[in-house]
Amino acid sequence: MKTILITGASAGIGKATAIYLAQNGYNVYGAARRTDKMEDLKTYGIKVISLDVTKNESIVACVNQIITDAGNIDILINNAGFGSYGAIEDVSMEDARYQLEVNVFGAMRLAQLVLPKMRENKFGKIVNISSVGGKISMAFGGWYHASKFAIEALSDAMRNEVKPFGIDVIVIEPGGIKSEWGGIAMDSAVRVSGRSAYKDMVANSEKAFRSMEDKVPGPILIAKLIKKSIEAKSPKTRYVGGYMAKPMLFLRKIVSDKIMDKIIMSQVK
Numbered sequence: 614m615k616t617i618l619i620t621g622a623s624a625g626i627g628k629a630t631a632i633y634l635a636q637n638g639y640n641v642y643g644a645a646r647r648t649d650k651m652e653d654l655k656t657y658g659i660k661v662i663s664l665d666v667t668k669n670e671s672i673v674a675c676v677n678q679i680i681t682d683a684g685n686i687d688i689l690i691n692n693a694g695f696g697s698y699g700a701i702e703d704v705s706m707e708d709a710r711y712q713l714e715v716n717v718f719g720a721m722r723l724a725q726l727v728l729p730k731m732r733e734n735k736f737g738k739i740v741n742i743s744s745v746g747g748k749i750s751m752a753f754g755g756w757y758h759a760s761k762f763a764i765e766a767l768s769d770a771m772r773n774e775v776k777p778f779g780i781d782v783i784v785i786e787p788g789g790i791k792s793e794w795g796g797i798a799m800d801s802a803v804r805v806s807g808r809s810a811y812k813d814m815v816a817n818s819e820k821a822f823r824s825m826e827d828k829v830p831g832p833i834l835i836a837k838l839i840k841k842s843i844e845a846k847s848p849k850t851r852y853v854g855g856y857m858a859k860p861m862l863f864l865r866k867i868v869s870d871k872i873m874d875k876i877i878m879s880q881v882k
Contacts (some may be wrong), residue, residue, distance in 0.1 A: 616640040616683040618675070620664060620723065621693035623650035625672040625792030626742065629832035630690065630839050635659050637840060642679050642686075645693065666693050666719025667711070679825040685730045688843055690740045691720035691764075696757040696798030699805025700815075708805075709756045716760035721767060726774065738843050741768045742835075744860050745788045749865050752879050753802045753811070753818060772850060783842045784851045788858025789829035797822075821880040829856040 617634055621627035622643030628651070631643040635657040643654050644664035651661045662678060665671040675861035679686055697704065697712040724739050731737025746754060747761030765784060799822050806815045838854045853859055865873060 614638065614640045615687040616642070617688040617690060618642045618644060618678065618679055618686050618723075618727070619690040619692055620644050620666060621720075621742075622654065622659075622661075623647040626787065626832040626835045627690075627692040628654070630692065630836040631659050632657050633663060633804045633833065633836040634840060635760060639688075640683060642683075644675055651853045664693075666723070667714045669722065672719065672722050673726065676723065680730065684716060685728045685734060685752065687731075687734075687736065688738045688740065689723055689727045690742070690787070690839065691723060692742045694742065696754060696801065697799045698753050698757060698802035700809060700811045701754055701755040703806045703809050704756055711856070713760050713763070716757070717763045717767070720764065726770065728780070731780050732775070732778040737780040738783060738848075739771070739775075739776075739780065740783045740785060740839060740842060742785050742787070743768070745786055745853070745861050746853070747784075747786060749861055749873070749877075753806065753815060754798070756844070757798065758763065758772065769850075773865075781848050782850075783848050785839060786851055786858065786862070787835050787855040788861065789832045789856030790823060790835060791826075793830045818880065 617639050619627055619631050619641065622631045623645035631641050631654055635641040641659045642662055643651050643659045644662040645651060646663065646665050648661055648663050654661055662675050664675045676686065694716040697708050720741060727737065741764050743764045744761045746758050750758040768782050768784045775782060787880065799819050799878040802815050803819060834854050838852045842848050842852050853862060864876065
């Protein structure tokens with residue numbers, strides 16, 4: 614039975630994936646700051662661990678606990694993350710740094726800690742949850758997109774570094790998914806830039822976001838994609854799913870930057 618650590622397991626994609634993988638025979642450890650939101654996971658046989666990915670001592674304690682209990686971590690799913698939205702001019706540097714601490718440095722520190730055992734076992738999978746926003750950057754999500762672009766680059770580098778040791782690095786790129794994430798990101802944009810020089814654009818962005826809320830699929834779609842990726846004999850480097858994910862990435866490949874800008878900005882004018 615393979616042992617999995619999934620971060621950000623208190624809601625959304627993380628919670629859905631933890632449950633789905635536990636139901637499919639994996640030994641799952643769900644980690645997050647909000648342990649009270651993970652009590653229901655225990656009914657599925659999931660072990661709940663407190664984890665703050667911005668604190669090294671918490672990350673080390675989490676990994677050590679699982680290795681002590683289970684012997685190793687076969688699969689790491691770096692899912693913890695959030696969107697700190699607002700115009701780049703308006704977002705404080707403190708908030709910008711925190712965005713990168715959670716979405717980038719926490720994930721990479723976990724990877725550093727699980728890799729020695731994976732190399733020893735000549736087996737391992739590191740799944741990094743990126744986003745369509747790791748390939749396409751939109752107004753008011755600059756720091757979030759920076760974090761996901763970074764995850765994409767780090768994953769590409771790591772994939773080639775660890776492949777000789779029998780370890781796969783897989784990127785998941787969700788589009789729109791029904792979860793807490795979108796509401797939190799949009800609320801952040803309104804709070805940070807809703808009264809600034811960008812207020813009209815933010816209002817239009819919020820309107821566009823609210824109009825598509827009913828169209829996005831639930832997080833189980835990404836949970837199934839993750840399962841497919843970790844069970845593939847030779848996994849693809851990237852898996853894509855969710856509302857408008859494939860059309861947007863296709864457009865990114867075939868149109869110029871200026872045309873892409875017009876498509877994106879048509880939603881906020």
